[in-house]
Amino acid sequence: MAAGLSSDRRREVLERIRRIPEGHVTTYGDLSPGAPRFAGQVLSACHDPSVPWQRVVRADGSLAKGDRQRRLLEEEGVRFRGSRVDMDSFSVPGDALR
């Protein structure tokens, strides 16, 4: 379909975030390969409660929203290593969301 809705790119990113399993996280790079900043811009503009934005973290496991985000992730069972997410066990490949 022509799909002239609000930029398919933006919706594509949001849709992937919804596919992140509870208790797991993914990186901006996996949401939008080549344009990770775009993913961040999308989230900042999208205040949709159905979008688990807290499951999106930086490539190094650090959090963009700091303590507030950390607390939500711990509620889901995501474990931390210092101030960063244990990416070795909870990171999900972008291919798995696609």
Added chain:
DNA sequence: GCGTTGACTGGAA
């Protein structure tokens, strides 16, 4: 149509 901005990334110091 151009320049700026952004919840970023990878490599170098």
Added chain:
DNA sequence: TTTCCAGCCAACG
């Protein structure tokens, strides 16, 4: 190990 710099794409004014 941490900190700094330049690059990247898409949206917005």
